[in-house]
Amino acid sequence: MKRLLTFLSILLPGLLFVAPAFSFAKVKVFACEPEWAALAQEIGGEKVEVFAATSAMQDPHYIRARPSLISRARKADLLLCSGASLEIGWLPILLQKASSDLQPGSIGYLMAADVVTMLEVPVVVDRSMGDVHPEGNPHVHLNPYNLMTVGKVLADRLSGIDAENASLYKDRYGDFSSRFRAAISRWESEAAVLKGKPVVVHHKSFAYLIDWLGMKRVGTLEPKPGIPPTTSHLKNLLQKLRSGPADVIIRAHSDPDDSSEWLSEKTGTRAVVLPYTVGGDEQSGDLFALFDRIIGLLRETNGVQQ
Ligand SMILES: [Zn+2]
Structure with a gap:
């Protein structure tokens, strides 16, 4: 018995010390x-x-x-x-x-x-x-x-x-x-000026943003999500934009830049890279900063002073 108590007295403090570590x-x-x-x-x-x-x-x-x-x-x-x-x-x-x-x-x-x-x-x-x-x-x-x-x-x-x-x-x-x-x-109040503005995107990564802000997607560089732009698709899009131009061409960092730069050159519409998620650029360090940055960049392309 004494031996058991001695054993427990050695063991118990250890257990007490270990137990909180598990619960936390x-x-x-x-x-x-x-x-x-x-x-x-x-x-x-x-x-x-x-x-x-x-x-x-x-x-x-x-x-x-x-x-x-x-x-x-x-x-x-x-x-x-x-x-x-x-x-x-x-x-x-x-x-x-x-x-x-x-x-x-x-x-x-x-x-x-x-x-x-x-x-x-x-x-x-x-x-x-x-x-x-x-x-x-x-x-x-x-x-x-x-x-x-x-x-x-x-x-x-x-x-x-x-x-x-x-x-x-x-x-x-x-x-x-x-x-x-x-x-x-x-x-929403900062982005009110963007309502109804026509945009072209590379991939449909920004669909929820466009929907939330009430902007209008008038073209997508990818013919289908995940399918790289083809010459015929780009030509059709260029034709379409000649009669109804977009305000801005949007892409994410992970999208290739060649098609949006080509379209920008042909139409004179500005192409911008928006941070797609947290860490997308230096200014987008958390969820709050991400939307601050996206809306700031979109307002800038729309000529609104920050
Ligand atoms: Zn996707």
């Missing part, structure tokens, strides 16, 4: 794109450890399922991605090695496209023509209301995974959504 373990969030990593950080604060699988300079349609990504996904507690086939070329490979809690339908599997209203949903799913948006447009984060919707679901999921900190996630979502809602009002 951070929730590991695997975010497929930088916007979701930024959102997870907003909602989870110090209680989450966030990993972003891609950078703002990469095209999330085309990522290689590297062993380092597979290993990160295997250790994750929650997966937060755009969904709707954006990550179809790499996420299924990562999921093969991930835990059952990360599989579709589980608490740790959160696809933004599953919880927001999608744009450009085709009547019939058809991948045969190489369209990389077979389930609708997956670039949902550029409507800031969608970020609030996903943030709310994310707070619920984090609470389910880490019940001890449920009130913290709820409070952090409340704080984020009130700050973001105020910012949205400001962005």
Whole structure:
């Protein structure tokens, strides 16, 4: 008995020391794109450890399922991605090695496209023509209301995974959504001058932004999402723009520049690169700064003084 007590007196302080370390373990969030990593950080604060699988300079349609990504996904507690086939070329490979809690339908599997209203949903799913948006447009984060919707679901999921900190996630979502809602009002009034303005895009990455701001897409350099511009398509587009010109030609950093520069030269319409996500340029360091920057650049091309 005495020996047992001696043993426990050695062991127990160790246990007491170890136990809190377990209860304070951070929730590991695997975010497929930088916007979701930024959102997870907003909602989870110090209680989450966030990993972003891609950078703002990469095209999330085309990522290689590297062993380092597979290993990160295997250790994750929650997966937060755009969904709707954006990550179809790499996420299924990562999921093969991930835990059952990360599989579709589980608490740790959160696809933004599953919880927001999608744009450009085709009547019939058809991948045969190489369209990389077979389930609708997956670039949902550029409507800031969608970020609030996903943030709310994310707070619920984090609470389910880490019940001890449920009130913290709820409070952090409340704080984020009130700050973001105020910012949205400001962005909407700043962007009022852009309403109805005709734009040409390279890829349909900015569809939700254009829809939110009430701008008008009058052309797309890609004949179909993911299909590089062809000479005949560009010629037709040029013809169309001669009778109804656009105000600006928009592309993301990961889009090739040759077609938009060619069209800009032919039409005299300015071509701009907009940050597509957090980290897209030096001024777009978080979700708030991203929209500040995008709207600032669009106003600038429209001749509005900052
Ligand atoms: Zn796309």
